[in-house]
Amino acid sequence: MLSSCRCLLLGALLTFFVASCAPRQAAFFDEAIAPKLGPEAPLLPLYRALAFSHNVVILQIGDSHTANDSFSGRMRELFQARFGDAGRGVLPPGAGAPNAVDKPPRVSITQEGWSVVSSSDPDAPGPFGIAGLRQHAGGAATMTLTVDDSNELANVQIELLRGPRGGTIFAALEHGSRAAISTNAPTQNAAWQPVPPSPGSRTLEVEALGDGPVDMLAWSIARGRPGVVYANVGTVGRWDPTIIRQELDHLNPSAIILTFGTDAGFRDNIDVAAYGKNLAARLRQLHAAAPQAALLVLGPPDAYRRRPRHSTVPVACDNSDWTEPPNLDAIRQVERAVAPRENAYFWDWQAAMGGPCSVLRWALTKPPMAAADREHLLAPGYRASADALFRTIMNGYELYQQALRPTS
Secondary structure (H helix, E strand, C coil): CCCHHHHHHHHHHHHHHHHHCCHHHHHHHHHHHHHHHHHHHHHHHHHHHHHHCCEEEEEEEECHHHHCHHHHHHHHHHHHHHHCEEECEEECCCCCCCCCCCCCCCEEEEEECCEEEECCCCCCCCCCCCCCEEEEECCCEEEEEEECCHHHHCEEEEEEEEECCCCEEEEEECCCCCEEEECECCCCEEEEEEECCCCCCCEEEEEECCCCCEEEEEEEEECCCCEEEEEEEECCCCCCHHHHHHHHHHHCCCEEEEECCHHHHCCCCCCHHHHHHHHHHHHHHHHHHCCCCEEEEECCCCCCEECCCCCCCCCECCECCEECCCCHHHHHHHHHHHHHHCCCEEECHHHHHCCCCHHHHHCCCCCCCECCCCCCECHHHHHHHHHHHHHHHHHHHHHHHHHHCCCC
16 A cells, blocks of 8 residues: 555646646546546536646637626636636627626726627628627727726737728727727738737727727737636627637637537527537637537526416416417437537536426516526526536536546
């Protein structure tokens, strides 16, 4: 039997070796550890990053459940409390979509002269990045981002679309020098531009000079210290493959969390089989663009739609006021089937809530955990859901750490 000192030494050597090994060697350790994790095996890239990396980026992409930062905000809070707060990360450009009610946490944004171009408009010309939006300035325009804590602006970058006859912007932190950035280029491409740091600044200003069109795809803020960056992007999902590869290569996420499915499940005319094929294609696209990242697919939460009076549609949960959208569970089951085939982890959000009919109960709690539409959750419900997902992820992480420890 090995002595405790020798076990500690071997453990330290193993930690050093895994942390510094090449991807092929890391894959060897993953293959040995994966059987010990069971269904959480697809989360190995995230676990390895949490154990051995100083900087971990988690990117959540999805529909309204993501645009509403209650869920992702709680996930950010939990991860950063345990592993360190490295910042807010990538943000949609500017103030986001018109009439947006979901504002980014820890920041406020004002703008004048910019107009949003959304990929939800089928006539809107591309390209679009991961946010599914562009902020366009055809003339002079200003945009200001203000943070609650100046440490958030230790590392600031702006993603701009460059191309022929592109205009110029000035970007500056509150106490820093103004940096002129030209978006003129022979061919169209996306590029991240750093803003010179200025300690103590709480404000970033971006000014389009009006000497040519300017398009912003995203911007990113970070604290420049070890820990976890947890970013959420509520996107409509029309992406340019080249820009997505560039963005994910730049952001270098250790995990990508997808929260699509609710909107699709509420569409009565959706082709469920086609949805599954599109999901599989998107997961393959993300794997190719970010091979170092774990992929998580969150199934739609429990949800219902109001049942018209004297309707013949089925009653949900013995409550004649509500009915289940006919395709919602089909979408959930397609995601459950597709995710493991594409080496992604599926999390059953409905089951975590307590199964079918749970959202009807959540809407009646005090304070209520679900919205009156029984489709969306309220802040307490999103927080409870995030707590459940975080527990699941951390349970697997504990198994991962146990698997790394040498046996006596």
